Amino acid sequence: MDLKKSENNHSSVLIFCVNGDKFELSKVDPSTTLLEFLRTQTRFKSVKLGCGEGGCGACVVLISKYDPLLDIVEDFTASSCLTLLCSIHGCSITTSEGIGNSKHGFHPIHERFAGFHASQCGFCTPGMCVSLFGTLVNAEKNNFPEPPSGFSKITVSESEKAIAGNLCRCTGYRPIADACKSFAADVDMEDLGLNSFWKKGDSKDLKLSTLPRYNHHHKNIKFPMFLKDIKHDLFLDSEKHSWHKPTSLNELQSLLDLNHDNANGSRMKLVVSNTGMGYYKDREGYDKYIDLKGISEFSKIRKDQSGIEIGAAVSISKAIEILKEQSNSNFMSDFVMILEKISDHMNKVASGFIRNTASVGGNLVMAQKNRFPSDIATVLLAVDSMVHIMTGAKFEWLALEDFLDRPPLGLESVLLSIKIPNMKLKKSESSETKSRFVFETYRASSRPLGNALSYLNAAFLVQVSPCKDTDGTIMIETCRLSFGGFGDKHAVRAKHVEEFLAGKLLNVGILYNAVNLFTSTGTIIPQDETSKKAYLSSLAVGFLFQFFNSLIDSPARITNGYLNGYTHPPSVEASNIKENQKQVHHSKFPTLLSSGKQILQAGSEYCPIGKPVVKSGAALQASGEAVFVDDIPSPTNCLHGTYIYSEKPLARIKSIKLGSELQLDGVRDILSCKDIPNGGKNLGANSIFGSEPLFAEEIARCVGERLAFVVADTQKLADIAANSAVVDYSIENLELPILRVEDAVERSSFFEVPPFLRPGNQIGDVSKGMAEADHKVLSAEIKLGSQYYFYMETQTALAVPDEDNCITVYSSSQSPELVHSTIARCLGIPENNVRVITRRVGGGFGGKGLKSIAAAASCALAAHKLQRPVRMYLNRKTDMIMAGGRHPMKITYNVGFKNNGKITALELKILVNSGIYPDVSVIMPRNIVGALKKYDWGALSFDIKLCRTNHPSRSAMRAPGDVQGSFIAEGIIENVADTLSMEVDSVRSINLHTYTSLKAFYEDCYGEPLEYTMPLIWNKLAVSANYEHRVDKVKEFNRINTWKKRGISRVPALYELNLRPTPGKVGILSDGSVVVEVGGIELGQGLWTKVKQMAAFVLGSIQCDGNGSLLDKVRVVQSDSLSLIQGGLTAGSTTSESSCEAVRLSCNVLVERLMPIKKKLQEENGSIKWETLILQAYMQAVNLSASSFFVPSYNSMKYINYGAAVSEVEIDLLTGETRFLQTDIIYDCGQSLNPAVDLGQIEGSFIQGLGFFMLEEYETNLDGLVLADGTWNYKIPTIDTIPQQFNVEILNSEHHQHRVLSSKASGEPPLLLAASVHCATRSAIKEARKQLLSWSNLDDGSDSTFQLGVPATMPVVKELSGLDIVQRYLKWKMDNK
C-alpha cells in the first residue's frame, strides 16, 4: 500500500508498538492478522499458531490502548490470530517475551510456570502466561484491598478462570492451575501442588520466601507515551485494498454510499474486532475494510429509566461489566436481576480473550446474517430487546425479533446499538400489581465455562403472580420463551407454548401439556443430519422443566412477593434472597479445581536422579523464546507449501486446477507424484512395517490422501491456493470403496501381521472354560471410535537445499531417523546427503511418528526441485483431515463365568479399522491383547484382524491398542456384573491376577513376585481414596436426588512395555560443560531433563569438589540425524529410560578415562575441582567424547507397569452433562527418575484419556471425511473439564533390578486409567435408568445391561438416561397424585 496523502487528513501510517519496539507501516494488506505480522515480520515468536480460529489461546497477546476521553490506558488480552493488524493502530502489544525473558530476567509468571512443572512441550505456555498476565494487570487496577506481600489482587477462582480459554494437550492443567493460583490473594499455600520452590512441611513463611517474588505495584509494561498522541483514525489506501476508520456517521454513510454506487462490485467488509472470522473464515481478502470502532455512536452506553442502550461495537466483556454494575444499585429490582443473569450468560460466550474484543453488535449481525448459533441473540430476544439500524440516511428502531426475521442485513445497513428495555416499566402497564418477573438463561455445552458453542441455549422471561384463590399456586400472565444455537434458524420463540401458558395456573398437568405441545410443534430443528435432533428437543424440554418446575416446587417465594427478583425497597429478606440467588449460581458453576494431592518420594540414592528437577528449558518455553520448527527464521527466498487432498475415498484423479484468480503471482508450483526425481521413489513414509506413497498416483485411495503440494510465497497464499483447488474425480470402473470393517471382511481386505509381532491366539483351553461356566454372554458387541492427537503444534518442516545435492530438513518429528531415510529414498540421493534436525516438538502423542515424515518429505521434494528453501506449517483443518488418529474397532465376544463372577473363558473377535496404508497398525494386536490380559480370564482366545479400508491410515496414538484393550476388558467385566446383578467392583476384584495367573498370561515379562504390585495398589487405593465409604455416600446421594446421579468406579491397568536400542553421546568441553546427544526426542515428556540428571549422576560419581552444580553444566542438544545415527523412534514410553541408559553407558566410559587422572591429582593436591580435572584431561589428550548404543538384553527388554484409579462423577439427567468430581490414582513408577516429570506424564496422560472416553468426538461423514475439523467442533479437555479433585500417588515400589536404575515408564500407561471415569459414568447412568423404570413401576432391574459409547458425550449420556425423562416423570407425578 503506497503511502498517500489521505482524505480528511486521516493518519495514513499504521503505528503501534510491540514489546516497546515501534513499528510504522504504510504498506499493509488489511487482511493481515496481528499473528501473521508478529510471526513473519518480527523477532517475537512467542505467539503461536494453534488453531487460527480463536479456540486455543496459543496466540494470546496483551493489547494496551489509550482512551483519550477517560485519559486511561486499557489493557486487555486478545487472540492475535483474529485481530487485524490495521485495527491495532495506536496500540501497544505485549507478548510473553515482552513481560520477561532470558536476557532481562524472566517474569515471576514464567518462573512459577517452570517451578510448578506447568510446561511440558511448551507450545501452549506463552499464551497461558499472557492470559494470566492480563488478568493480573487488570486486577491490580481495582481498588480492592491490598493483597499480602508477594501476591496479587486476584482470587483463586479468578486465577483459574484466567486460562479458561487456553488449551493444553500435555499437562492436564492441574499444575497450570497451581501456577496461576500461586498469585491469588486468598490462596492457601497448602493447596498448591508439587513444585520446585518448597518441600512438603515447610513453613508458610519459608514457602513465601522461595516463591519467585511478585510485586503487584511493579508495572511490568510501560505504555509508550508517544502513542497517546497518535490520531486514532486511519486511512490506508493502495491500488488493491483500503482500510478506513471513519470517525463520524456521516463519513460512514458516504463510504457506504460510495460502495453502493460502485458498480464494479468491489468487495467490502465492515469490521469491529474481526473475531467472526474465527467461524466464517474469509477465503480471500476484501478490497475495502471499514473499521467501525472510530465512531463514538458505536461505543456509547446509555442508561435511563427506559432501559440500557449498548453501542454495537461495545465488547462483550465491557457489556458484562456494565450489566453487572447495575446489581450494585438497588433500583429497578427485577430489571437488575435480569441484567445480572444476562451478564452471567455472556460470561460463558467464547473465552476471555475473545470477549475482550468481540462486539455485541458483531455477534447479533452474525446471528442475523449468517444464522450464527448465538447465545446473545437468544438471551436478548427473551427480554424483548430492540435494535437501532442505520440504512443510508435512514435510522430505525426495530424489535430484535423483527430484525432477526428480516432478510440478511445488506452492506448498506449497519447496526448502531441494542437496547434492553426496562421490564419494570412494561410491568406497570399490567393490571396485576403483585406480579413479578422470573428470568433464567440456559446453555448446554461440553465446557461449562465457555469456549464451546452450546448444543442449545435458551432464555425464559415469565411474568407471574400468586393466585389469590389457591394455596400458593402461580399464575402465568405472560411469557417469552426463546431458544437458539441449534440450527439453521436464528433464535426463535416457542410461541405456541407461550400462548398456551399465558393466563394458566401452573401445575404439573399444565407443564406436561406444555412440554408435549413444545415437542409436537417442532420448534427445534437441527442444523444438519449429524446433529442430534432428539437430543436437542430433549434438552429444550429439560430447560423448560427446570424453569417451570422450580416455580411449582417453591411457589412460596412468589407468594411472599420475592420471586427470583429483588424487593423494592430493599429489606433484610431481600438481601437474603439476593444472597440465595448468588449461592444458586455458585453451585451451578462451582470453583474449578478444589484441590489436588500428590504423593511421591524423591529418591536419594542416585542424586540428582530421583529428584523432582524442573523441566529443562521450562522458563524459556514460558517466555516463548524456545524455538520450535516454525519459529526458525525463514531463509532468504523461502517458499511455503501445503496440501491439496482428496475428498473422495476412492477415485481417479483426472485433473487439479486452482481457482482462476489464484493462478497468479506468488503461487510457484504444484508438486505431485510426477515430480519425484529420477532414481527417487514416491514415498511418504517407510518403515519396517511397510510404506506409503507421498502423493496419490492416478487413484486416490482415501479421503485426506495427499494429491499435490502447492508452493507459494507465503503460507497464507499457499493455503488460499490449496483451498481454491478444484479436483476433477472419476469413479468410473472403480470398485466401491471399503468404508466399514464388515466390508473389509467381505472382501478379505486385511493387513498381514508379521510373525514376530503376532500375540499368539490362545491362552488356556477356551472350550473347557466355557464348559465350566455357569453363565454365558454370547455375541456381545463393543464399538470404539477414533481420537485426534491435537498436538498444539501441527505438522511442520523446513527444508533447505545445500551444496553438492545435499539437503537439511528441520522436522517436528518423533522419528527423525525415518524422516531421514525416507527423504533420501524419495529424492534418490544417498543418506549421507540428508541431515534431519529436530530440537523440540510441540506435542506428538504418536501423531508425529510416521505421520510427520510426509510433511518433511514434501518440503524436501519441493526444495530439491526448486532449489529454494521450502517450509510448511500445516493448517489445523488439513491436519485434522489427514491425521487418521487412533484406530477405531469393532469387538464381538463370548464370555463364560461362574455365579460368583469369576470368569472362566473369553473369546474375542476384533476388527480393527486400520485405514489404507500399514503405518504402524501391525503393532495393534499385540498391544490390544497386552492390556486386555489385565484380568485372569481363565482361558482366552482371540482373532484380531487389521482391516484395510479406504480411510486415512490410522497411526499410533498414545497407548495405541492398549487403551482399547484395557477398555474392552472393562466393558466385559461390566457386562458380567450386570448379568449377575453384582457390584462391578467385586467382579473386578475376583478376576484380578494372582502372581500365578499373571505368569500364565504374561509369559515373557511377568517379572519377580515383588514386582507384581497390582494387589498392593488395588488395596492401597481403596484406603487412600476412601472407596467403600464413598460408595455408600454415592448411594445416598442417588437416593435423595432425582435429577443428578453419581457413579464411582475403581479400575486397574496393566501395560506391557518394550525397550528399544538407543544411541547416546556425551562430550565434555574444555570449561567443564557437558554436551549430550541422545536418540530420543524431547516432546514435552521431560526426556532431556531425565537425561541431564543421568549425566550429572554418573559424571558426579567422580566426586570432584563442587559436583553439586554439575546438573547446570549439562546441555542436551537437538537431534541431528547425521551426528548421531540410529536414533530410532521416540515412542512406547520407554525412550526416556533407554536414552538415559545410553547416556549412562557413555558417561561410564568417560568416568573410566577420568578416574586415573583424578586420583593422581588428588594424591598431589588433596581436593580437586571438576574444571581443573577436565583441563588436565585436555592437556593429557584424553578423549572426552564417548558414544554408546544401548541394546536392551533379553531380560531387561520387556516389563509390565501397574496402576489403578478411582473416579467419581455426577451426571445431570436433564442435559447429559458429566462433572468429574474426583479421581485418585496410584501408579507404580518403580524408582522414578524424576517424580515431577512422571507426575506430569501421569496427569497429562490421564486427562488425554478422559478426552478420549468422554469428550472428543472425531466425527466423519460416510466417506470418512473428518467433520470435526477445528476447535469449534473438536473438544479436548479444558481446565473446567478435569476432575475437581485430582490426587496422584506415585508408588515408589521395590527395586526392579532389570530396569534403568529401577525406574519404570510413565508416558502412556496412565491413559488407560481414564476408563475409570467412563465406568463411573456408566454406573451413574445405571442409577438413572433404574429410577426411570421405577416411574413406570417396572423396577425389576431388567434394563441394566446397556452399552455406553465412547466418547460418552452429553448427547450419549442423555440418551441413555432417557430422552423423555421429563415427560415420564411428569406423567408419573400426575398418576401418583
Ligand SMILES: Cc1cc2nc3c(=O)[nH]c(=O)nc-3n(C[C@H](O)[C@H](O)[C@H](O)COP(=O)(O)OP(=O)(O)OC[C@H]3O[C@@H](n4cnc5c(N)ncnc54)[C@H](O)[C@@H]3O)c2cc1C
Ligand atoms: C472462539 C470463539 C468462540 C465463540 N463462542 C461463542 C459462543 O459461545 N456464543 C456466542 O454467542 N458467540 C460466540 N462467538 C461469537 C462472537 O461473539 C462473535 O465472533 C463476536 O461477537 C463478533 O464480534 P466482532 O466485533 O469480532 O465482529 P466482526 O468479526 O468484526 O464482525 C462480524 C460480522 O458482523 C458484521 N458487523 C459487525 N458489526 C457490525 C455492525 N455494527 N453493523 C453491521 N455489520 C456489522 C461484520 O461485517 C461481520 O460480517 C465466539 C467467537 C469465537 C471467535
Ligand code: FES
Ligand atoms: S491460534 Fe489464535 S486462538 Fe488458537
Ligand code: FES
Ligand atoms: S505444554 Fe501445553 S500443549 Fe504442551
